[in-house]
Amino acid sequence: MTTSKAPAAAFVLTIGLLLIQRMSWTCRTLCVLVVCIGLLLPTLGLVLSPDAHTVSSGGSLASLYDRMINTWPTLIDAMSREGWMISGAGFGMVGSTMAIFPVQGAGVFLGMDSSALYLWAMLGVVGLLLYGLQIPLLFRLLDDPSRVGRMLLAISFCWCLISWTTDMFEVAVANLFVGLAIGYVIARSEEASQGHSPALQLITHAEPR
Numbered sequence: 001m002t003t004s005k006a007p008a009a010a011f012v013l014t015i016g017l018l019l020i021q022r023m024s025w026t027c028r029t030l031c032v033l034v035v036c037i038g039l040l041l042p043t044l045g046l047v048l049s050p051d052a053h054t055v056s057s058g059g060s061l062a063s064l065y066d067r068m069i070n071t072w073p074t075l076i077d078a079m080s081r082e083g084w085m086i087s088g089a090g091f092g093m094v095g096s097t098m099a100i101f102p103v104q105g106a107g108v109f110l111g112m113d114s115s116a117l118y119l120w121a122m123l124g125v126v127g128l129l130l131y132g133l134q135i136p137l138l139f140r141l142l143d144d145p146s147r148v149g150r151m152l153l154a155i156s157f158c159w160c161l162i163s164w165t166t167d168m169f170e171v172a173v174a175n176l177f178v179g180l181a182i183g184y185v186i187a188r189s190e191e192a193s194q195g196h197s198p199a200l201q202l203i204t205h206a207e208p209r
Helices: 006-019 024-047 052-057 062-082 115-123 125-132 134-142 147-162 172-194 198-206
Strands: none
Touching: 006 147, 024 062, 024 115, 024 125, 024 134, 024 147, 062 115, 115 125, 125 134, 134 147, 134 172, 147 172
């Protein structure tokens, strides 16, 4: 069991998205909003001044305030100090790799508590662009009326919500499902001209000759 409230909230919002999927523009606006919040949330601590006493109060948002006051501003300050705001620190300097191959003075990059910040710290501006590519991914899945499309839409949307406060790239199963969604969208684009569904194509290949 976990005390994190992000997954529970993400599941509820994902169910809500599926219930209003017929409202195309509303769903598209919601997807853009969710991705933009994920990008901007780590920088809120630099703009706003949350009450530091809330962190120790034990309230429902205490962990979020802790990230906004302590974790995220410290990470961004370290990136700025090292000159990694544009280019990023590169592979091996971010995440669990630091625990296996520690670098003196770079331990702050061990945990990000934000997938957008994780990509930013690793790849710089390119990482933020990659995070933003969730928008066209979600749009393509919204346009897919199949059961597979709806399933992958729910997974991708939930993944994006949880990524606000979690290093999702450190979770192998989460990466697997996102890879399935990306692969499905790419395969569907390639098969569109031939009129075949990727899901049906997989079934055809699985049949014995």
